Amino acid sequence: MSERVVPGREGGLVALAAADSMWTALTAGSAMPASSAVFTGCSPGARLGRQVMLGTCVVELVRAGDGRWSVPETEVRRAAVAWNAVEIDALDLVRIGPFRGAPERERTGGTLQRWRESISRQLHQPDHPGRSGRRESGLRSHLAGIDWQRLLVEQCRDGAERSWWLPRAVVRQLDAAEHRETRLLHTLQAQASTPDTDQPSHDPKPRGVDSRPPAGADTPTVLPRPYTGELKGQLYSVLSRKPGMSRTVAGWMCAVCATASAAVLDHCHEHGYVRAPVCLSCNTLERPDHLYGNDIRVAGRYLRLFETDKVDWLRHWHRCPGCRTRTTLPLPHLAAWTAHTASRALRPTHSGARGRKPCGVLRVSWTGSQNAPRSCLLTVSVDFCPFGEHRVLARVSYREAVDGFRAWLAEIAPNVAAEAGPDSLDGLPVQSRPVIADASGEGLALF
Known part of the structure; x- marks a missing residue:
């Protein structure tokens, strides 16, 4: 059978309109409705570089010989095959919002970042005409090519606040696409921050002006000094107000990796104590990957935190007198440890090219607060499992x-465990200052 001719195709590339x-x-016959103008509706070279998300697939934009933007036809067909394979059960719905009290997070760009909030903003607009698509701050009204307006279900029971629901299969596609886009963004940001040695540097000084110091000038280089606990037991709320503290911090090496200059003061958000000066890379690695205030996605970086570099990180976290005295971790870190380590044997696996592979992405949420241990419950689940999304593991x-962590700490890092314990409560404040809100209500539930 001869292949249908596609207008605008040249050398395997297809113009955006075609x-x-x-x-x-x-x-056309897919169960998941597709939006129109998924290629012409986005600007090439936008925040995602030159990629377009179609479901969970990424289609690259390339510049053809005539200078116009095009896409490889094979990539479009590959994305369409994956798109048409999605099966949707219209009765299997997942709540996507609104969620009261969800904390604001810094926006890092991209189309799918926080797709639930994007949908919520569009539906909250007073002139939003039902479920029709409209552009929002330059972003496409669709998400990953999905015409979600045609699938959205609005419910309002007993005069209560309305809620919005999407089929589980669509939520699964959007979650996976957001996760894929986030990884793309991190890759692009890393590439942008890496200096290109092949390109000449742009010197802001006028040409002909020699910026080098004169010969024989004494220009000593001040190297950062190792951190030896100078800030031990001090409160971040006090140190952060001191003038010149940023310069003082920059004078230390990172207390975790000891390979880069420190840039920030890492501190315990539950007890308020300074842990140590760290570099930006370690500070980002240490920060829990919050989805909401009481919900954490346990991503691949926890391999370092609880496996390869666990002793260094345990020593760092226990620089907080509150955590050290109570022989525990801050609630988000304890929740991540519980999901990653204590529930490892419960995580399902699937066969792959290189043996069996752990299924999906771990997620842990909690209700209650560490200040009310009897009411605090951690729920470990797995997302993106092909045989049951959002499966609860434990x-x-x-x-x-806490008991499991203490036993693990004594086995993994006995020197750290030996320094912990209830023998130094005198230095702790009478009232701890947690920043994790009590999320015992259903308002902060993820779905």
Whole structure:
């Protein structure tokens, strides 16, 4: 059978307008409705570089010989095959919002970042005409090519606040696409921050002006000094107000990796104590990956925190007198440890090219607060599992998680465990200052 000719195709590349027409034809019979103008509706070279998300697939934009932007036809067809394979059960719905009290997070760019909040903003607009698509701050009204307006279900029971729901299969596609886009963004940001040695540097000084110091001038280089506990037991709220503290911090080496200059003061958000000066890389690695205030995605970086470099990180976390005295971790870190380590044997696996591979992405949420241990419950689940999304693996009480951590700490890092214990309560404040809100209500539930 001869292949249908696609207008605008040249050398395996398809012009954006022709690619939109082809995409519409290829997904016409799909259970998941596709938006139109998925290629022409986005600007090349935007925040995602030159990629377009179509479901969980990424299609690269390339510049053809005539200078116009195009896409490889094979990539469009590959994305369409994955798109058409999605099966949707219209009765299997997942709540996507609104969620009261969800903390604001810094926006890092991209189309799918926080897709639930994007949908919520569009539906909250007073002039939003029902479920029709409209552009929002330059972003496409669709998400990853999905025409979500045609699938959205609005519920309002007994005069209560309305809620919005999408089929589970669509939520799964959007979650996976957001996760894929986030990884793309991190890759692009890392590439942008890496200096290109092949390109000449742009010197802000005028040409002909020699910026080098005169010969024989004494220009000593001040190297950062190792951190030896100078800030031990001090409160971050006090130190952060001192003038010149940023210069003082920059004078230390990172207390974790000891390979880069410190840039920030890492501190315990539950007890308020300074741990140590760290570099930006270690500070980012140490920060829990919050989805909401009481919900953490346990990503691959926890391999370092609780496996390869666990002793260094345990020593760092226990620089906080509150955590050291109570022989535990801050609640988000304890929850991540429980999901990553204590529930490892419960995580399902699937066969792959290189043996069996752990399924999906771990997620842990909690209700209650560490200040009320009897009411605090950790729920460990797995997302993106092909045989049951959001499968609950375990429910662990706070006291059980703390007891398990103490036994693990004594085995993994006995020197750190020996310094901990209830023998130095005198230096702790009478009232701890947690920053984790009590999320015992259903308002902060993820779904």
